[in-house]
Amino acid sequence: MIAELGHFALALALVLAIVQSVVPLYGASRGEPALMALGGSTAIGQFALVALAFVALAHAYVTSDFSLATVAENSHSSKPLLYKITGVWSNHEGSMVLWVLILTLFGAAVAWFGTGLPPDLRARVLAVQGMIGAGFFAFILFTSNPFLRLEPAPLDGRGMNPILQDLGLAIHPPFLYLGYVGFSVSFCFAVAALIEGRVDAAWARWVRPWTLAAWCALTIGIALGSWWAYYTLGWGGWWYWDPVENASFMPWLLGTALLHSAIVVEKRDALKTWTILLAIVTFALSLIGTFLVRSGVLTSVHAFAIDPARGAFILLLLIVAIGGPLILYAIRAPSLQGGGLFAPISREGALVLNNLLLTTGAATVFIGTLYPLFLDGMGGDKVSVGFPFFNRTFVPLMVPLLIAIPFGPLLGWKRGDLLAASQRLIFAAGAAIGLVLAVLLLVKPAAVLATLGLGLAAWIGTGSLVEWSERVQLFRAPLKDTLARARHLPRAAYGVTLAHLGVAVTVAGIAASAWESERIELVHPGDSVSIAGYDLRLDKVESVPGPNYTADRGTVTVTRQGAPVAVMHPEKRFFTVQQMPTTFTAINTDLLSDLYVVLADGDGKGAWTLRVYQKPLVPWIWLGCGVMALGGLASLSDRRWRVGAAVRRGRAAAGAAADD
């Protein structure tokens, strides 16, 4: 009964979405306020209905209602409650419900917070959002109904892939979807602007917070996914250039570019058509990401939802959702000419360089992901693209981008002074060179490229701090003035500094992976393994029961020069329903390095293979992503986005734009 209610709510949401995609658009073209305002109510109504459907589905999972096909296929009564809940979205049907839940959440948020928008813009944005919603509701209802009943209902479910029964993976899709779907708002704004034929500073000001929010969520989502790969797969790798990873990385690269180019539209009224195109393509790549994972066009490590019939539907959706706006773009963009001219060496110029490198980087990843398929599809030669390709193409593109980071915020708008900026960065250059020399002299074994990577991190980190200290006049003005300046500095400025610092932290973490050490030994309980100054003693291995698995659980005592450091418990788990073993690594981190212990197999005579890794700075990879996201949030909390301020200043800017 509850499930039928959920099904009905989804059907009703489809009807509302269709109404929302037609009526406000018509109202905006006729200038009828009542019709335009309807979009707000339908958006909030859709969210309420989808939330109801989601709760109904979650209820079925929690109560293990195996008369629902998706529950029977993906859940099991012995599964812990947490994974029953996260199981809602770790399968195709449920994840699509989560997708539309987030889509309608953003739609409702635009309706709710967008009361300050010009009514026709708001109506058009919501109409476009309604069209995306209608497409996805139809997709769910016609090809992947989560409320399909089974007759008769099985006694128990088939259980969930043990690899997916993990907290990191469980919370990674919601963040990823917040990011993917969040870019739909910038997309809707871009399409609405094309329909209106007007892009101005106020438009950019309204788009930026949504882009920022989506970008923060995507950053966290990607970091969580990479972290999951790190501790689950048991080999300590954290990025595989796997097609599905790339599918989330491409929108991130373009979203980063979009964030930066929207600044130019907002401040300088330039790069308009480019920014619109970026907004469309960023969301297009998010959709393609969904498509690649679900259709089976690419088959990869993560592809657990493969079905060509669904693929055909999504493809149709993609062609309409991306092709339509791009045709509109071809018609309307030529008339959107920007006003602000600028010299190549300027803040705008730096942001253009950022955009060029980021989009080229995204294009490289795109080619690397699809090229093998293209070639094979045409019956050509066989190629295999992996680490070597990306290391040789993507990394060299990112190096100049990273070197340029500290310069950007130091250059003036319109015409910048590169020499003056370089002089102010002498300290950062000194710090980078100093670190490189120190590492080359002190750290063994020598690794030149990794050392340069650390130097690059130091350059970005200190360079970002230099910019901040210039702004607050650190050591130049009296301390009291500096503190006052620091307090009054806009949060957006802190956002820039933090986000760039986060990049530095991540780069350092990636570079330092050259110094990891690894030991693999067969040990008897009581024996020790030494690695990087630590002694790890295997005390015992015992059999323990889990909720839906049995495990061999090791107890490893870690000491450093006799002083206790930690007790770790790596496990080897055997999931009974799926008859599948997994390793559960134990990780001990002091945030500067990780000790990573895997209990491999026993020899049956009491000895066990221990794999032990010591990985310097590896937590920084994800820590840096956290700092980047924090920077985004700081910027998002800036007071100029707050409704009142944005509206007042937005109107002023709109007036100014209309004048010239």
Added chain:
Amino acid sequence: MRRLIYLLPIAAFMALAGYFVVSLSRDPSVLPSAMINQPTPAFALAGLEGQPGLARDEFQGQVVLINFFASWCVPCRSEHPLLMRLAAELKAPVYGIDYKDKPEDAARFLSELGNPYGRIGADRDGRVGIDFGVYGVPETYVIDKSGRIRLRHVGPLTPADVTRELAPLVKELQKS
């Protein structure tokens, strides 16, 4: 002339969409391969940690399964129990090629989960994978008695793939 630039994005997208339409009309679980019905590329690989390796010329005249796997590959783990069953039930040898992997990692992977492979070749740098056109692991190939590739399966095998496609094909090839 300027307007043409703005047509570029839609033109690029149409080319891409066209490709997707074409590729969807094929069965996606069997990636199209130019290698179907072609002779198996020549290879001779060393084994894992002192075990015998694998070379093409050694299995001429029989129907064999070649499975590309790697210790770092998650779907390989989910496919593994099925391969163990195939090795026991299928009347054709199952050979493994360990793709872009450290042999010691692979040996541990197999001692952890069991070894379904009659023989294993270590393709450390992925050269043989390139000759086969491997897109990602796991991939499974069926090779007939004349040494031609008859089936390429991309991604983990499922019981349905085996009963519907792989097992009947092997049986038929062995009769001929």
